[in-house]
Amino acid sequence: EAQVTQNPRYLITVTGKKLTVTCSQNMNHEYMSWYRQDPGLGLRQIYYSMNVEVTDKGDVPEGYKVSRKEKRNFPLILESPSPNQTSLYFCASSLTERSPLHFGNGTRLTVT
């Protein structure tokens, strides 16, 4: 089944403790992207990748890192999480940057 898989679904952590949210797609998509969703602010793009080893900042990249070493994986790294990064995170992929996005089921992160 074609899908985007994010893990974990829920994560509670403390300020400053490094964490990684994984994202994997099985559709051979070139484009992958991370978003955060906060009440009243809609979805905001964090980072995106047009292909392997090509990543770029979205609108809210501060405090996040990404890597794209393989086509299928696009992990989101929070080196030193802070409470303002408490949010619902979505990974998405598409054939190209202009194609319809396929979303994962989300990761709800709480930083205390």
Next chain:
Amino acid sequence: SQQGEEDPQALSIQEGENATMNCSYKTSINNLQWYRQNSGRGLVHLILIRSNEREKHSGRLRVTLDTSKKSSSLLITASRAADTASYFCATDRRDNTNAGKSTFGDGTTLTVKP
């Protein structure tokens, strides 16, 4: 401010009625897409309309695009309780320096009462 902004923020209708949501954006685009989100879940793609298209249909969905006004509308006809969800528009950017960037609006929350 957001590239895409939906209007209204919330809409409540009776089953069988039509629902219309609007989206406005600020910069030149290649495509505009509409997505649906059931509470807390991942977004699901509904329809894509290209900048050179004015109207597109898919089942009970009708999307229009007016590039001169930088706006789009999504019409859901003969609504059902199962259409209850949040609806988002998303735009990409035409300029090459922002290729790959996508912007979502804040969404319209639609409630369809049985």
